[in-house]
Each structure stands twice: as C-alpha cells, then as structure tokens.
Amino acid sequence: MTDARPDNASLVERIRPVAAGAAVVAVHFLGDDAVFVLGEEALLFWRDGEEHRAAVHGGAILASACDGERVVTGGDDGQVAATDNKGASETLATDPRRRWVDHVAVANGGIAWSCGKQAFARSTKATAERAVELPSSAGGLAFAPKGFRLAIAHYNGATLWFPNAPEAKPDRLEWKGSHLDVNFSPDGRFLVTAMQEPALHGWRLVDGKHMRMSGYATKVRSMSWGPGAKWLATSGANQLVIWPFAGKDGPMGKAPKVLSPAEHRITAVAAHPKQEVCAVGYEDGMMLLTRIEDNAEILARQPDNAAIFALAWNATGNRLAFGTEDGAAGVIAF
Amino acid sequence: MSDKIPVTVLTGYLGAGKTTLLNRILSENHGKKYAVIVNEFGEIGIDNDLVVGADEEVFEMNNGCICCTVRGDLIRIIDGLMRRKGKFDAIIVETTGLADPAPVAQTFFVDENVGKRAKLDAVVTVADAKWLKDRLRDAPEAKNQIAFADVILINKTDLVSDTDLREVEARIRGINPYARLHRTERCAIPLPEVLGRNAFDLDRILDIEPSFLESGDGHDHDHDHDHDHGHDHGHDHGHDHGGLRHYHDEDMQSFSVKSERPLDPDKFFPWIQNLVAQEGQKILRCKGILSFKDDPERFVFQGVHMILDGDHQRAWQDGEERMSRAVFIGRDMPEEMIRKGFAECVA
Numbered sequence: 087m088t089d090a091r092p093d094n095a096s097l098v099e100r101i102r103p104v105a106a107g108a109a110v111v112a113v114h115f116l117g118d119d120a121v122f123v124l125g126e127e128a129l130l131f132w133r134d135g136e137e138h139r140a141a142v143h144g145g146a147i148l149a150s151a152c153d154g155e156r157v158v159t160g161g162d163d164g165q166v167a168a169t170d171n172k173g174a175s176e177t178l179a180t181d182p183r184r185r186w187v188d189h190v191a192v193a194n195g196g197i198a199w200s201c202g203k204q205a206f207a208r209s210t211k212a213t214a215e216r217a218v219e220l221p222s223s224a225g226g227l228a229f230a231p232k233g234f235r236l237a238i239a240h241y242n243g244a245t246l247w248f249p250n251a252p253e254a255k256p257d258r259l260e261w262k263g264s265h266l267d268v269n270f271s272p273d274g275r276f277l278v279t280a281m282q283e284p285a286l287h288g289w290r291l292v293d294g295k296h297m298r299m300s301g302y303a304t305k306v307r308s309m310s311w312g313p314g315a316k317w318l319a320t321s322g323a324n325q326l327v328i329w330p331f332a333g334k335d336g337p338m339g340k341a342p343k344v345l346s347p348a349e350h351r352i353t354a355v356a357a358h359p360k361q362e363v364c365a366v367g368y369e370d371g372m373m374l375l376t377r378i379e380d381n382a383e384i385l386a387r388q389p390d391n392a393a394i395f396a397l398a399w400n401a402t403g404n405r406l407a408f409g410t411e412d413g414a415a416g417v418i419a420f
Numbered sequence: 421m422s423d424k425i426p427v428t429v430l431t432g433y434l435g436a437g438k439t440t441l442l443n444r445i446l447s448e449n450h451g452k453k454y455a456v457i458v459n460e461f462g463e464i465g466i467d468n469d470l471v472v473g474a475d476e477e478v479f480e481m482n483n484g485c486i487c488c489t490v491r492g493d494l495i496r497i498i499d500g501l502m503r504r505k506g507k508f509d510a511i512i513v514e515t516t517g518l519a520d521p522a523p524v525a526q527t528f529f530v531d532e533n534v535g536k537r538a539k540l541d542a543v544v545t546v547a548d549a550k551w552l553k554d555r556l557r558d559a560p561e562a563k564n565q566i567a568f569a570d571v572i573l574i575n576k577t578d579l580v581s582d583t584d585l586r587e588v589e590a591r592i593r594g595i596n597p598y599a600r601l602h603r604t605e606r607c608a609i610p611l612p613e614v615l616g617r618n619a620f621d622l623d624r625i626l627d628i629e630p631s632f633l634e635s636g637d638g639h640d641h642d643h644d645h646d647h648d649h650g651h652d653h654g655h656d657h658g659h660d661h662g663g664l665r666h667y668h669d670e671d672m673q674s675f676s677v678k679s680e681r682p683l684d685p686d687k688f689f690p691w692i693q694n695l696v697a698q699e700g701q702k703i704l705r706c707k708g709i710l711s712f713k714d715d716p717e718r719f720v721f722q723g724v725h726m727i728l729d730g731d732h733q734r735a736w737q738d739g740e741e742r743m744s745r746a747v748f749i750g751r752d753m754p755e756e757m758i759r760k761g762f763a764e765c766v767a
Contacts, residue, residue, distance in 0.1 A: 111503065125503035146503035162472075162500060185473065186500060202475055222477055223493060241479055241492060263482040264492050282492070282531070283482050304532050 096385045097375070101416040104132050110409020114152035115400035116171035120407035120417050121157050122396065123150045129157060129169055132407070132417055140173035149199075153192045154401060160187030166199045168192075179206070179215065191236065193229035198236050198249075200224035205238050207249035216249045218256060225266035231274045239265035239279045244289075246277075259289045261296065267307070273315040276336055280306040284322060286329075290336060297338055299329055303351055308397070310357040310364065317343075317378065319355040319364045324348055326355065326366050326376055346376045346383055354397040356406070365406055367394025373408060386418060424539040425502075427511040428615055429524050432546030433555050433562040434517030437575040441546055441607040441614070442514055448611060455501050455508040457494065459516045470508055472497050476516055478523045481530060487701045487725045488530065489523040495531050502537050510615065511538060518561045521545075521568040522704065522725055528620070529727045542617035545569035545599075546607065549580045552588050556595075556669070566592055567672050567704050567749050569599045570619035577603045594667035596749055597674055622720045622731050674749040677762040682713040683744050684767035691761050692721070692728065700726030702753050708746030711736065713767035721746075 109125040122130040126146055128139045143161030150159045156168045164184035169175040178197060181187065185201040192198075196209035202223045208215035222241035229236055230246075238245045243260040264282035271278070276297075278288045284304050288297035302322035310319045316332040325347040329337040346352075346366055354367035362378040365386065373387035373394055387394075392412035399406055409415040432438040446454060455470040479492040494513065501511065513524060521543050528540045545565045548555070552574075555562035566572065572592060577585055589601060600617075602609055688710065696703060700723075707722040721730030736742055748758060 109503065109505075125505075146500055148500050148503070162504075186497075188496060188500070202473075222479075223475055223496065225492075225496075241477065262480075264479045281482070282479065282490070282495070285482075 097418055098385060098388055100418050101387060102135060104137060104415040104417060106130055106409055106413045106415040108413050109411050110396045110413065110415050111147065112150045113396040113398045113407045113409050114157050115398060116155065118400055118405060119171050122409050122415050123147055123159065131173055138173060140169055140175055142167045142169055142175045148186055148188055149190045151190045151192045153194060158190045158192040158197055160190040160199050162186045166190060189224055189227045191227040191229050195234040198227050198229065200227055207236050209234055209250060216252055218247050220245060225264065226268040228269045230270050231272050237268050237270060237277055239268035244268055244277060244279055259294065261287050267309065269309060271315045271331055272311050276331060278309065278318065280309065286320065288336060297336055299337060308354045310355045312357040312362065313360050319357050321352040321355050324351050326352060326364060328378060345381045346374050348372065353393045354395060356397040356399055359399055359401055359403045361403065365397055367397045367408060369393045371410055424537060425511055426541035426616065427513060427538050428541045429521060429543045430512060430514045431519060431521050431543060431565040432517065433548065433559060433565065436546040436548040437607050438514055438546050441573065442512065444607050445512065445611060450611060452509040453507065455511045457497055457511065457513045459514065476519060485726045488526065490527040490530050491523050494524065494527050495534055498534050498538055520561065520564050525724045526727055529724065529729055540620040542570040542619035543568050544571045544614045546573045546575050549574050549576045549585055549588055553591060556591060563595060563672050566595050569596060570617055571614055572599045572601050573604045573607060573609060574601065575604045575607055578605045590667045594669045595672045598747060620722065622722065622733060672751050673753060674747060675755055676745060676747040677759055678743055678745040679766055680743055681766045682711045682742065683765045685712045688765040691765055695758065695761060696723055696726045696728055699754060703748055703750040706746060706748045710744045711742040
C-alpha cells in the first residue's frame with residue numbers, strides 16, 4: 087500500500103502556511119482566528135495571514151481547551167490561563183504547590199482543571215473553585231454538554247461530579263485499567279474514554295452499560311464526534327475508525343466503519359461540524375478529507391514525515407487548521 | 421545514534437543514600453541539564469534543572485498478564501517533559517525506598533509514546549553497607565532492587581569493617597552477579613559509572629558475563645561463577661572458593677545458560693515466549709546473545725518479567741566464538757526446567 091494520493095482534487099495548493107517554529111500540540115478556533123497551542127509558553131494566533139504570539143505560561147503547556155470565546159490552558163508552571171482572541175491572557179488559578187496542571191476543560195458554565203489526584207471546577211458565577219479527590223491521577227477531563235457536570239477519567243474508571251452539589255457523592259463508572267482522554271457524546275447519552283491499552287471504553291449513561299471498542303494499533307490520542315453525535319471518529323490505527331452512535335445502543339454489537347487506509351497511522355482526527363466529512367492527519371504528515379458515506383477522499387496535505395498532532399475546524403466549517411510535531415502548521419480556507 | 425532521551429532510574433532502600441547520589445549528580449559540574457522525577461519535593465533544589473513530583477502510580481495493563489504493570493505517572497510526566505525537549509539532556513527517576521523497579525522499566529517497553537522518545541539507560545541501586553544484610557532478610561523490596569540493578573553502589577563503606585564489606589558484596593553477588601559493583605562513601609563516584617550506561621541498549625548487551633570477570637574499580641575479584649555443583653538451596657549459606665566467601669540467596673537467584681552449538685530460532689522463540697508467559701512473574705530480568713543456525717548475525721534479547729525485546733545486532737566476526745549465552749535473574753525460578761528447555765533449542 088502506498089500513501090500516494092491523486093492530486094487532481096487536491097487542497098494542497100490552498101494551504102496557507104503558518105510558521106509555528108515549535109511543536110504544535112493543539113489548535114483551536116476563536117471565531118475565524120486559528121489559535122495554535124505550542125509545546126512551550128506561547129499561543130500563536132492566525133487571522134487571515136496575520137500572525138501574533140501571546141506568552142501564556144512559564145514553561146510547557148500541558149493541556150488546552152476552548153469554548154469558542156477563550157482558550158484555556160494548563161502549564162507546568164502550575165497555572166491555569168484563559169486567553170481571548172486579542173491575545174489578552176488572564177491567570178484563572180495558580181496551584182499553591184506549583185504542581186503541573188495536567189488537564190483542563192471549559193464549558194459555558196465554567197472551567198475545570200486537574201493536578202495529579204485532585205480535580206477542580208469553578209463556575210462562571212463563583213469566585214472560588216471546588217475540589218474533588220480522585221482515587222488516582224486524572225487522565226482527562228470533560229464537561230457534559232448540558233449542566234455543570236464534569237467527567238474525570240482515571241485508573242479503573244471515570245468519575246462524574248457535580249461541582250455545585252458538594253454534598254452529593256460523585257458517581258463512579260468502573261472499568262479495569264487506566265483511562266486517559268475522556269469525552270461525552272454531544273447529545274449527552276454516552277461517555278467514552280481512551281485507555282492506556284489500544285482501546286476505547288464507553289458507558290451508556292442511562293444504565294451504565296459498557297462498550298468496548300478495540301482493535302487499534304496504538305493508544306487512541308484523538309477522538310472527534312460527527313454532526314448530530316451520529317458517529318465518533320478516532321485515531322490510533324492505520325485507517326480511520328468510525329464508531330456508529332446513531333442507534334440507542336451506540337456501537338454495542340456493531341462493527342466500526344473503516345476508511346482511508348494508509349501505510350502510516352492516524353494521529354489526529356477532526357470531524358466537520360456540519361457535514362459527514364472528517365479531516366484525518368497521519369503520522370507521516372499526510373492529511374485527507376474523507377467523506378464518511380463513500381470514503382471519497384481529498385488530499386489536503388502531502389506527507390513530509392512529521393506527524394499531524396493538532397487538527398481542528400472552525401464552528402462554521404469553512405476553515406481547517408493543523409499543526410505538526412515539527413512545528414509546521416497551516417490553515418485551509420474553503 | 422538515537423536521539424531518545426536517556427533515563428536513569430535510582431533505587432535503593434530507605435536511608436541508603438539515593439538523595440545523596442541525586443544531589444551529587446545534579447551539583448557536579450558536568451555541563452548537563454537533567455529533568456528529575458522525584459517523589460518528595462524539598463530535599464533537592466538545583467535551579468538549573470527541571471524537578472517534577474511523581475505519585476508512583478503502578479497500573480496493571482489489561483492484557484491478560486498480571487505482572488505487566490507500568491508507572492502511569494511516568495507516562496504522563498514524560499509526555500509533558502517532551503514538550504520541553506531541548507531544555508534537558510537526560511531524565512533521572514528517583515523511586516521511593518519501597519519501590520519495585522520493574523514497573524518503571526516496563527513502562528519503557530509497554531508505552532509506545534514513552535518508548536519512542538525516551539530510553540531506559542540503567543537501573544542504579546544504592547545499598548547501605550551496614551544495613552543491607554538485614555534488609556535482604558526482612559524487606560523483599562530491597563532484594564528486588566539489588567536483583568534488578570545494572571549498577572550497585574555499596575554506600576557508607578566507612579561505617580563497616582573490611583570483613584563486613586566483603587560479606588555484603590558476596591551477598592549482593594549471590595543475588596546479582598551481573599551488575600557493576602562500586603564501593604562508595606557518601607555516594608562519591610565518577611558520574612560516568614552511573615550515567616550513560618546504555619544497560620538496556622540491545623547493542624550493548626555484552627556485559628552478560630558476571631561482572632567480576634572485568635576488573636573494574638579494583639574491588640572486583642576475578643572469579644568464575646558458572647557453577648553446576650548442586651547446592652542445597654534451602655537456606656542462606658556461604659562457602660569458600662579460593663578464599664572468597666560465596667553466598668546463595670535463598671529465594672533470589674541468577675544463573676547463565678550457554679550452548680556452543682547454534683540454536684534453532686523456530687525452537688527458541690516459542691520456548692522463550694512460553695517461558696516468560698508461564699514463569700515471567702519469577703523472572704525479573706533476562707538477557708542473552710544468541711547464535712542461530714545458518715544466520716550470519718548475532719541475535720540479542722532482553723526481558724523484564726513477561727516483556728521481551730530482541731533484535732539482530734551485527735554480523736558474527738571472523739574468529740569470534742559463536743556461543744549462545746543467556747542469563748536469568750529471578751525469584752524461585754525453575755532453573756533445571758529453564759536449563760533443559762534452553763538445551764532443547766539446539767538446532
């Protein structure tokens with residue numbers, strides 16, 4: 087199998103390069119402005135070819151999240167920062183022991199972060215945060231699509247926590263093993279974690295039914311929900327693995343759809359916000375747009391040997407931004 | 421050469437002197453920068469280096485192998501540190517005094533992201549010259565740390581007599597004859613003896629002869645350790661070989677196997693895989709250099725419990741003796757079964 091893709095319907099010529107100059111670990115959109123999260127210290131803003139940087143941490147940026155209005159970051163300086171599209175950055179919290187801020191989450195209702203075995207959440211209205219103790223270090227955080235509820239992945243399961251109800255005991259979803267990245271389906275029906283093993287685990291929240299999604303070559307580092315929460319696109323294999331979530335049972339007893347096979351593994355995925363299309367980034371730097379229905383592909387970037395680490399669409403779906411571990415980055419405008 | 425960041429693991433029972441060694445490494449004028457992963461903040465403080473607190477979280481893997489454990493916190497921390505690549509030359513992991521080194525080592529073989537970016541350099545164990553004997557009796561962790569080590573510092577030698585020191589050395593040798601042994605006071609040792617050892621590098625698996633065949637720091641004694649003389653292993657005991665007192669630990673042993681006739685890879689691989697699957701819990705470490713029939717290249721392998729890693733290393737050279745050798749260090753290992761199994765792998 088070769089990774090050569092026909093150039094005829096290619097978007098390669100339309101990439102507007104961005105000189106990140108350092109590993110890009112994530113990318114977000116604030117409106118039409120792409121915000122590249124660099125491995126250390128800074129965010130790089132891109133607006134129609136204009137670039138500027140904002141220094142937000144005094145060291146590594148370990149985590150980032152975006153609610154469309156601000157990019158929230160956690161650093162190895164023990165700080166949680168929020169930065170708006172003007173590049174104005176505000177420190178939201180500082181860990182008193184200067185522990186690493188390993189994960190962050192943001193939603194309309196507030197922000198959350200974790201340092202080791204403690205997770206914190208603060209609603210927009212509140213001045214102080216609430217904390218929850220975990221059985222082991224948090225592997226990932228995600229806010230539920232509705233309500234101020236936080237999911238925290240950890241060893242042997244996940245915890246669902248209502249930070250505004252401190253008297254209520256957090257719910258525990260159990261499954262053996264180390265759970266890392268976590269997210270809710272946008273309709274709030276399912277919770278999915280990526281595990282230390284090359285597999286995903288899912289729970290149907292109404293009854294706690296388990297879903298095991300395995301068959302990957304490596305740890306799944308990137309997941310993205312398709313429009314209407316009908317499917318979940320995932321990295322971690324040499325092909326785009328799409329789990330069906332449209333039915334009431336989700337992927338239980340169903341095989342995933344596998345698309346866009348290639349020689350190299352998929353390292354990043356980003357589902358288009360409106361259409362049945364997924365942007366796919368590979369370990370060798372290739373990027374494709376893949377139509378879910380019929381696996382029609384458009385080449386978006388030629389391979390160059392640096393893995394695509396970051397991939398995101400803007401909310402309207404007419405801009406796609408990417409970044410690689412070598413510091414190459416770009417935006418495609420449609 | 422690979423541009424993977426070397427990782428040195430410092431172990432040692434409580435009070436043996438790990439922190440002293442760490443401070444020595446960090447404060448010496450070597451022009452290098454280290455990222456240090458420690459369990460307790462406060463005891464070290466060197467401005468130039470990155471110091472990260474760890475939680476020593478040992479996670480079991482869901483792969484049907486009960487001794488396959490990894491350090492979840494290390495996976496997370498190394499991933500984070502790699503965002504600052506270029507800001508440090510090497511990583512040092514200090515474990516707690518009660519830690520088992522195996523999950524740390526296994527992390528580098530099991531987690532792909534860690535294995536791609538960092539490589540285990542060596543497990544360095546600091547032992548207390550005065551108290552080690554007692555700890556070997558009452559603390560299984562201390563014995564694990566000795567058995568697992570690539571380099572052992574017998575520290576605080578100024579606190580014991582020469583006779584006692586020889587006795588401690590003999591006990592260490594009874595558990596692990598393959599580690600490099602150094603006598604130190606306040607962990608004073610040239611840093612190249614503990615850093616940059618490449619002990620887990622397949623290309624460097626040459627040191628599989630008992631270490632005291634090499635004359636290292638002048639304290640090593642020439643002594644052939646390949647003995648097939650049927651001791652009673654029911655208890656700790658010593659016996660004299662030309663003046664050097666010699667111990668067998670009652671539950672931790674090491675032995676080597678060898679074959680002058682080439683092995684059949686179709687016999688060897690199923691055998692070793694089956695062996696570590698069945699007995700891997702007992703085998704702390706194994707390594708070997710093999711000569712396969714009709715294969716012009718040396719094959720090298722190493723293992724930690726149930727995890728095996730191996731590759732062709734280089735062509736056998738003219739005049740080089742094509743001997744297959746392997747060593748095993750472990751607890752209550754079925755030695756006769758392993759010897760027999762290895763012998764049956766002959767082509």
